[in-house]
Amino acid sequence: MDSTPRRRATRSLRTHVPELAAVAVGELGQGLDNTAFLAGGLVLRVAQGHSVLREAGLLTAIAPHVSVPVPAVRFVDQDAGVLAYPLLPGRPLLGRRGAVSRLARPLGRLLSELHAIDTATVDGLAPLEDTHPGEWLENLDGPPEMLRILRDNVPRPARRRVLAHADLGAEHILESGGAITGVIDWSDAAVTDPALDFARLYRDFGPDFRTQVVNAYGGLPETDDVRERITFFARCAALEDLAYGREHRRSEYTRAAERSLAWLFPSVF
Structure with a gap:
């Protein structure tokens, strides 16, 4: 796996959403466990050390039960550690x-x-x-x-x-x-x-x-x-x-x- 979060996000975007391959990938923010990027209205959150596949499944399970929006998964790339979802407003x-x-x-x-x-x-x-x-x-x-x-x-x-x-x-x-x-x-x-x-x-x-x-x-x-x-x-x-x-x-x-x-x-x- 490429260790650079931006490159991981960019490569994953090109693989899963090729129509956005030419869109600039800009950094949204960084924390202890994740670095988030934005490309064409799509958040690309690159994880460090935890399973994005598990988190994607959890978000899908939670969403019908809560009255507050949670990220709606567009794609998940476990190998790259990337979880992608449409940018939420606010x-x-x-x-x-x-x-x-x-x-x-x-x-x-x-x-x-x-x-x-x-x-x-x-x-x-x-x-x-x-x-x-x-x-x-x-x-x-x-x-x-x-x-x-x-x-x-x-x-x-x-x-x-x-x-x-x-x-x-x-x-x-x-x-x-x-x-x-x-x-x-x-x-x-x-x-x-x-x-x-x-x-x-x-x-x-x-x-x-x-x-x-x-x-x-x-x-x-x-x-x-x-x-x-x-x-x-x-x-x-x-x-x-x-x-x-x-x-x-x-x-x-x-x-x-x-x-x-x-x-x-x-x-x-």
């Missing part, structure tokens, strides 16, 4: 605080629908992840006082497992005209702790937004320490984004993470 919410006020209810509804999917129907498409919350502290970097708070407040593992996006941060939620126009990047989706899907929403949009999402979801169980895990995972995810933004000079991640620390670690401020 822009990511990362760094756009003013765009979120009406989105809590549809996101709560989305999570209710997603978590209600029978996990047996995605067997082989979404891995079962049984990670202990304490494992999130491995190699986690950040201010010592915040790391101490995390070490002193490790919640018990979840007893319930659901199909979860597991990386539902602002960068993966598209919005236009006050409506959610898509949720992208399902490469981390797994049958896992439902708290993960609330945690990054809490991290990115704050406690009032989290409460509105939970209410639209139908509430959370009073047992199973789910609220404690939401807070714990949100805190870990904020420190992860802070380190990522600084290391890769991604100021949008750094600013968002720094802003969230005030409500995630109030005793420090």
Whole structure:
């Protein structure tokens, strides 16, 4: 396999959609696990280290059950690690605080629908992840006082497992005209702790937004320490984004993470 993501995307496009062979391939964005390109209205997402064939099958299985658009697969090239789908409208919410006020209810509804999917129907498409919350502290970097708070407040593992996006941060939620126009990047989706899907929403949009999402979801169980895990995972995810933004000079991640620390670690401020 050609190791250059752009070349992999270009070659895959020429193979699967030859009518677009002459169209310029421009980079859309890059993360830890994927690099996305755009050619003629087609997103070409090049993966690093995970199965795009599995993700394509998962997207097909999820789409009929949720009220928010997800990528509709145009083609998948497992050998090249390329997943292609028509560009969804809207822009990511990362760094756009003013765009979120009406989105809590549809996101709560989305999570209710997603978590209600029978996990047996995605067997082989979404891995079962049984990670202990304490494992999130491995190699986690950040201010010592915040790391101490995390070490002193490790919640018990979840007893319930659901199909979860597991990386539902602002960068993966598209919005236009006050409506959610898509949720992208399902490469981390797994049958896992439902708290993960609330945690990054809490991290990115704050406690009032989290409460509105939970209410639209139908509430959370009073047992199973789910609220404690939401807070714990949100805190870990904020420190992860802070380190990522600084290391890769991604100021949008750094600013968002720094802003969230005030409500995630109030005793420090």
